[in-house]
Amino acid sequence: MGGVAEGRAKRDQRAARSSGFRVPTVQKLGSLLQLFIPEAVDGCAPCKVCKLQDIARHLGWDDGTTHRFLVSLTEIGMLERTSDDRFRIGVLAMQLASVYVAASELRGVILEKIEELSAATRLTTEVGALQSGAMVVIASRQGSMPLTSRCMLGEKVPLHATAGGKAILSQLGDAEVEELCRGKLVGLASNTRTTLSSLMWDIGHARESGFVSTLSEYAEGLRSIAIPLPAGCFGTGPAALACSGPAILSGPGWEIAEEELRAFAATLPRGVA
CATH class of the missing domain: 1.10.10.10 (Winged helix-like DNA-binding domain superfamily/Winged helix DNA-binding domain)
Structure with missing residues (x-):
């Protein structure tokens, strides 16, 4: 404490x-x-x-x-x-949003990656950044699956129940995570983390692996995977790049998404000005 x-x-x-x-x-x-x-x-x-x-x-x-x-x-x-x-x-x-995106070459690269991932996997792909105690959707491409996450631009999404949110939290210290999530661990689906200890376990794993995967935490049957984007990519705080959609797909969408996200993470700088 x-x-x-x-x-x-x-x-x-x-x-x-x-x-x-x-x-x-x-x-x-x-x-x-x-x-x-x-x-x-x-x-x-x-x-x-x-x-x-x-x-x-x-x-x-x-x-x-x-x-x-x-x-x-x-x-x-x-x-x-x-x-x-x-x-x-x-x-x-x-x-103003257009000027903001154009101000950073890396932002343009990330936005191109969103389009590529969504087209290759048919999954919803989005970038979220930390703002006002939530993950704010900065950019997104809606997937073409029957079950998709609703991710309107500018929308605030809970940090504790999404892969993108946990990827953001993994870049913060334990004390800041606890303060951000105190009183906000609301159950949204069957696997939502509603205790700080279970959430911190997930965050610890994310810090070690640089990768996050969730299932039925934000919505029943919805899977999401994400990688951290370092502070400075979108705003001064941490951000995340995530894919989401139905847990069971008829094609190799999830395999492609995970491979592409991990490969893209390896190209990212550790800190962005």
């Missing part, structure tokens, strides 16, 4: 040092935009569209303040207003 307390203390110190540089308006904008990111476990609609009143109620703001923020974000293209007076993510977000 000492390690957990020490890790929390260091984060609190960093937060205290940086708090003087925070602009309250920007922090509020961030809180508002976060509402447009779907949560996998909540079963949100594929394209999240929000009403002004719902946003205000969720954030605890009055309607006037919420309206001013929404109008400002709409004017710069970060949000769009629909014909029925709702709001959704706008074109500026897509433009």
Whole structure:
């Protein structure tokens, strides 16, 4: 427990040092935009569209303040207003995402690998990165199997129940893993790890092998395999490249996926600037 307390203390110190540089308006904008990111476990609609009143109620703001923020974000293209007076993510977000991907050659290589893997295996292939205590889907290619994982771009996926999430956790220290997962080990399928000890066993194995495999943890009958992507590939924290689909396939999809992922992992740098 000492390690957990020490890790929390260091984060609190960093937060205290940086708090003087925070602009309250920007922090509020961030809180508002976060509402447009779907949560996998909540079963949100594929394209999240929000009403002004719902946003205000969720954030605890009055309607006037919420309206001013929404109008400002709409004017710069970060949000769009629909014909029925709702709001959704706008074109500026897509433009910024394109610039983000183009800023790193390695990101382009990883995105090409997603396309190759999905085409060769028919499995859903995705990249997830650590953000706000969850794995956020950064890029994905939907598989063509009857059973696939629903992985909308920007979606938050539980760390403890997916191969990608465990590949991310394997790059963190034990204290940080415990803090991230405390109170979040919710059972989603028959094999979901709902105790910290069982999760830590999986993470220990992932650290040794550099590879993660799960079965019926996120959804019944769904298998997933993943490799870690070092911090700096997508954001400042760790990320993962994963394939998922039905556990039993008629072809060699899983064999191809594992071979390709392991080979790709061997080409990755240990640290990315």
